[in-house]
Amino acid sequence: SQTIHQWPATLVQPVGSPLSLECTVEGTSNPNLYWYRQAAGRGLQLLFYSVGIGQISSEVPQNLSASRPQDRQFILSSKKLLLSDSGFYLCAWSPRTEAFFGQGTRLTVV
Amino acid sequence: AQKVTQAQTEISVVEKEDVTLDCVYETRDTTYYLFWYKQPPSGELVFLIRRNSFDEQNEISGRYSWNFQKSTSSFNFTITASQVVDSAVYFCALTRTPLYGGATNKLIFGTGTLLAVQP
Numbered sequence: 001s002q003t004i005h006q007w008p009a010t011l012v013q014p015v016g017s018p019l020s021l022e023c024t025v026e027g028t029s030n031p032n033l034y035w036y037r038q039a040a041g042r043g044l045q046l047l048f049y050s051v052g053i054g055q056i057s058s059e060v061p062q063n064l065s066a067s068r069p070q071d072r073q074f075i076l077s078s079k080k081l082l083l084s085d086s087g088f089y090l091c092a093w094s095p096r097t098e099a100f101f102g103q104g105t106r107l108t109v110v
Numbered sequence: 111a112q113k114v115t116q117a118q119t120e121i122s123v124v125e126k127e128d129v130t131l132d133c134v135y136e137t138r139d140t141t142y143y144l145f146w147y148k149q150p151p152s153g154e155l156v157f158l159i160r161r162n163s164f165d166e167q168n169e170i171s172g173r174y175s176w177n178f179q180k181s182t183s184s185f186n187f188t189i190t191a192s193q194v195v196d197s198a199v200y201f202c203a204l205t206r207t208p209l210y211g212g213a214t215n216k217l218i219f220g221t222g223t224l225l226a227v228q229p
Contacts, residue, residue, distance in 0.1 A: 034216075042199060044219040059216075088153060097143045097205065099217055101155040 002027035006091045006102030013109055019064075019078040021105050023091030026072065031093040033074040035066055038088040038104075050074060081109045112137045114204050116220035123192050124228050131187040131223045133202030139163075144178065144185045145203040145217070155201065161185060192227045199224050 006023045013019060025031050035047040046059045048066035056066050063082050067075045074091055086109045092099040113136040123129045135144065146158040159169065161178050169176045173190045189196055199222045 042222045042224075044201065044217075044222075046216055049216060090153075090155065092155075098145055098157050098160045100157060101147075104153040106153070 002093070002095075002100070004091060004093055004100060004102045006105060008105060009103065010106045011108070013081050013107065015083055015109055016080050019076070019081050019085070019107070021076040021089055021091075021107075023074045023076075023102055024072055025074075025093045028072070028093070028095065030071060031095065033068065034092040034094065034099060035074065035076050036090045036092060036101075038090060040087070044090070048076070083109050085109050112139075112204055112218045114202050114218055114220035116200075116202055116223050118223045119221075120224040120226070122226045122228065125194060126191050128188060128190050129192050129225065129227075131189075131200050131202075131225065133185045133187065133220060135183050135185065135202070135204045137183075137204060143205050145205070146176065146185075146187050147201045147203060147219075149199040149201065149222070151198070158187075189225075192225075194227050194229050197225060197227045 003026045030052060033050045036044050037047050038044050047064060048056055048058055050056050050068045053068055053071055056068060063085060064076060064078050076089060078085060086107055089105045089107060091102040115134045116132065118132055121129060142163045144161045148156045148158055159176055161176065166178050166180055175188045177186045185202060187200065201222045202220045203217045205217050
């Protein structure tokens with residue numbers, strides 16, 4: 001069966017520090033991968049998606065970037081965090097229609 | 111443009127009551143998928159159901175049931191005999207029917223409904 005792993009679960013980082021969140025999927029190949037952010041107030045916003053290695057599409061301009069160095073690995077990064085980057089970050093994979101989510105990373109920028 | 115509206119921000123019920131969560135969507139696509147997800151306090155989004163726009167049959171799974179009505183662009187979710195463990199935020203979502211060749215299917219989420227089931 002397929003599983004998705006996301007880490008770390010929580011993270012507190014100072015403003016201006018770098019960020020790296022990692023997501024890996026097991027039990028499938030060539031999945032579509034996604035990064036979502038859930039800010040306070042509950043709404044889920046799609047940040048990046050990838051249909052293959054090295055193929056990244058950005059949905060909104062921001063301080064973050066994403067990379068897909070391997071088929072089942074998706075990384076969310078920032079060179080310098082802003083206070084507004086705080087939120088709950090969710091990685092997801094999709095075989096075709098529905099998406100399956102990781103457990104999320106709660107990022108607090110202080 | 112695609113849009114999902116969950117007008118109920120918060121609902122509070124007492125255990126064993128039935129509760130319906132509303133979802134209204136907008137899309138110009140002729141084929142699409144609708145979803146419901148549950149987000150318990152732990153944060154992970156749990157997939158509950160997928161419905162194809164061609165299939166308007168209602169679905170029942172245990173205490174959960176879904177009513178899809180294309181005529182009113184609604185996809186409502188009913189929990190029968192609610193339990194404390196049902197307390198969570200519930201999201202309705204919409205996506206285009208994915209194309210062949212690996213094109214992505216991006217989910218458009220509603221803002222969620224917080225359901226609190228009191229013992």
